[in-house]
Amino acid sequence: MMKFLNKLTLTILLISLFSGIGLAQKNDVSPLFSEKDPMQIRLNFSIKEMKKEKDDTVYFPSYIHYVNPTGTWDSLKIDMRARGNFRRTKCFFPPIRIKIKKKDAEGTIFEGNKNLKLVVPCQTVSAHNDLVLKEYLCYKLFEPVTPYIFETRLANLTLVDESGKNPKTYEVKSFWIEDDDVVAKRHGGKIAKGSQILPQRMQPLAATRQDFFAFMIANTDWSSMVQHNIKVMQMENKDYIPLAYDFDMSGLVNANYATTSEVLPISNVRQRLYRGFCYSEEMLEQVRAEYIALEPEIMGMVDNLDIGLNPKEIPDFKKYLGEFFTILKNDRLFKDQILSKCR
DSSP states (O other), X not given: OHHHHHHHHHHHHHHHHHHOTTOOOOTTOOHHHHOOSOEEEEEXXXXXXXXXXXXXXXXXXXXXXXXXXXXXXXXXXXXEEEOOHHHHHHOSSOOEEEEOOHHHHTTSTTTTOSEEEEEOOSSSSTHHHHHHHXXXXXXXXXXXXXXXXXXXXXXXXXXXXXXXXXXXXXXXXXEEEOOHXXXXXXXXXXXXXXXXXXXGGBOHHHHHHHXXXXXXXXXXXXXXXXXXSEEEEEOTTSOEEEEEOOOTTSTTTOOTTOOOOTTSSOSSTTSOOOOOOOOOHHHHHHHHHHHHHHHHHHHHHHHHOOSOOOGGGHHHHHHHHHHHHHHHHOXXXXXXXXXXXXX
């Protein structure tokens, strides 16, 4: 194993220089994501009405109230709807998509974002706040791996449900996911829409890094070809780059509502299954070395990110991540679980 690592040390350094591993481009990050402290926000709407509307083109007009950078409360006109078919039917709180008109966002912390996702808990019980924080941590763990990520930001959300005669107020954890088009613009590309994209057309290095990340967190709820929980960015040189999001069905988060597809040979989300494409054995070995080199940083983030996660959750979180690195460092396990499983 040490011979394997030493052989690829120089390769990793060269990859870092030319591909940008761990050097996410931070220029053109919008004001909303420039600050990392959790926001204070409030939303008033009818959960019942929002979940009942199945047409994704229908948005509900509303306002978001938020504490601005000066420390005072402000408000902004928005349109919002529920998103995600599974959680819309299985959860009390639906995930939220928010649209903001450019002229309304100008001069506010939301300037530069026209479409935002707001991730909220599934249920009202406090344990589901930890699920939100664990999913947020998944996004942070992806940042050292690739520059092609969605910026995120935690928010303490006061949600006032106006479904009944007497509104009910819930205090929950949430986080923002930035606008798809903002990510594409930052990298000089555009979001590819309305077409199936075969794995062979993906930029191999970016795709393999994403495939390993999905295996690391045990996420099988994605498809780059049909763009399910993956946005695909087309670069000026015609490369296609995957942008992964929505990790709540992963084994690392281990949500009590998470399920696996019936077509997959696994029975629960804690079972890892490599679903990446077989670009080449050399590419898989290269990305293997990258992740091994990043292990201290990735594991350290679990301890060093003070996001309010229940301390009791951390040992299991780290143990599960550690099992991924054990696979990478063992030639037999790597062959059995990754090399022989790629598609």
